[in-house]
Amino acid sequence: MGEKRQLSLETLEPELSYFELQAYIGTTKHMGGFETTKALIELCHINKDTYVLDAGCGVGATACYLAKRYGCRVVGVDISEGMIARSHERAKREHVEDSVEFRVADVRDLPFDGALFDVVICESVATFIEDKRQVASEFVRVTKPGGYVGLNEEIWIKTPPTELVEFAKRTWEIKAQVPTADDWLGLLEDAGLCNIVVQTYKFDARRESTQVQRYRFQDMWRMFYRTLFLYIKKPAFRKYMAERRYLPKNLFKHLGYGVFVGRK
């Protein structure tokens, strides 16, 4: 399914940007780790017959997990070619190429007919995008009537001081304001979803540690040597990392995340 890009990322000079470095290293993440992915899957009622869009799929970890664990058909899209190349590699390694398709696409303008998917999931993607209304409206457009749209996105749990807002924008290249849970709820209601379930979370180190469960030992080894390679070979990477080494102490008093699932 889908066109496979034969791209050796090892030969590329990664751009020093948050997502291009992640694509090079071969890892993406979202707050709440794998445990929150599983909560999202359950709330969206995914089973073997569900046709799923993973919008902003990163390196394809959730899309491949869905295909493997549930045997359902999945399409993963991401705006980054590097992420899609990594997703293809993963699908091949995990032997789910026949049920997962990956393609480069912008979630603000999805290249799909309306009412195609039973479920659209989106983990930590819309947070980074300025025009969230457009994103929500695209998700609802491509979902079948009666289907589910499920997001796991960052929230401010209380009003942040300006320096935290600036830190988040600079460090994670978040182009817009991080919404509150009420903002996300309003956005999904306005896009036409109903029966919206909202679960909000504060940062929890144990839950975050489940992040690694989406990856296998071999994946971690690859991430380790790619990171080491960058550290040894690229002074600009060392500088980039040094500038982001310390998180402000009060960050997680303000920054949390929420799962938002609605029905079309």
Ligand SMILES: C[S@@+](CC[C@H](N)C(=O)[O-])C[C@H]1O[C@@H](n2cnc3c(N)ncnc32)[C@H](O)[C@@H]1O
């Ligand atoms: C924080 S990562 C999360 C990736 C993945 N969902 C996960 O949980 O591992 C955010 C992803 O959104 C992608 N992204 C950002 N803007 C996008 C857009 N407009 N359309 C599609 N993908 C986008 C990035 O390239 C990146 O892979």
